[in-house]
Amino acid sequence: MSRTTALTKDDLLLVVDVQNDFCPGGALAVPDGDQVVPVINRLMGRFEHVVMTQDWHPPDHLSFASAHRGKTPYETVELSYGAQILWPDHCRQGTDGARFHPGLDDSRAELIVRKGFCREIDSYSAFTENDRSTPTGLTGYLRERGLTRLFIVGLATDFCVLYTALDAVELGFKAVVIMEGCRGMDVEGSMEKAWERMLEAGVGKIGEADIAR
Numbered sequence: 001m002s003r004t005t006a007l008t009k010d011d012l013l014l015v016v017d018v019q020n021d022f023c024p025g026g027a028l029a030v031p032d033g034d035q036v037v038p039v040i041n042r043l044m045g046r047f048e049h050v051v052m053t054q055d056w057h058p059p060d061h062l063s064f065a066s067a068h069r070g071k072t073p074y075e076t077v078e079l080s081y082g083a084q085i086l087w088p089d090h091c092r093q094g095t096d097g098a099r100f101h102p103g104l105d106d107s108r109a110e111l112i113v114r115k116g117f118c119r120e121i122d123s124y125s126a127f128t129e130n131d132r133s134t135p136t137g138l139t140g141y142l143r144e145r146g147l148t149r150l151f152i153v154g155l156a157t158d159f160c161v162l163y164t165a166l167d168a169v170e171l172g173f174k175a176v177v178i179m180e181g182c183r184g185m186d187v188e189g190s191m192e193k194a195w196e197r198m199l200e201a202g203v204g205k206i207g208e209a210d211i212a213r
């Protein structure tokens with residue numbers, strides 16, 4: 001019996017935040033973040049549908065420590081919707097850091113979802129912002145297009161990939177994370193916790209080689 005996954009025309013590759021600021025040398029670099037680029041380029045050729053997300057913050061975004069007097073990155077503050085980790089300034093709209101990694105092939109992307117552009121709200125998930133109520137529009141797009149299963153790759157496994165996968169399942173989609181296509185920040189055990197939460201929620205975890213040829 002084979003345990004490979006066969007792709008169909010209702011499957012989508014969702015490429016999360018493969019941007020310069022999340023790659024080595026960037027403002028919020030994920031260790032080895034750039035190593036996902038060749039994997040994702042290869043995977044894009046296997047899918048009928050590709051959507052990408054782009055973290056896209058105004059310069060005074062409230063997820064930036066610099067927007068709060070006396071605060072430093074990785075501290076937590078209370079925003080209107082609850083606890084929010086503060087980050088170094090990253091993915092500011094129109095900057096080089098916000099651009100996709102130059103090696104990433106974006107030619108197959110049929111939609112680019114920008115997120116985190118409301119000054120007061122951060123957005124880890126590609127579906128719903130951190131206030132847990134403001135939609136990005138991705139749910140409507142997928143439903144209208146009849147796309148039901150998401151294969152998720154990108155940065156970072158323990159933040160934007162995690163919340164995107166959890167929301168996908170909660171919204172009634174199937175979600176599968178392709179391991180080699182992701183890298184995590186791993187702050188205080190966040191990687192192990194992320195996989196625990198995803199597997200418990202019913203998110204699939206596969207390797208690139210598990211996709212049927």
Ligand code: VGL
Pocket residue numbers: 017022055087124155156157158159160161
């Ligand atoms: C991300 C922290 C802040 C991510 C984005 O893409 O995982 N993490 N903004």
Ligand code: ZN
Pocket residue numbers: 055056057063090091116
């Ligand atoms: Zn961000």
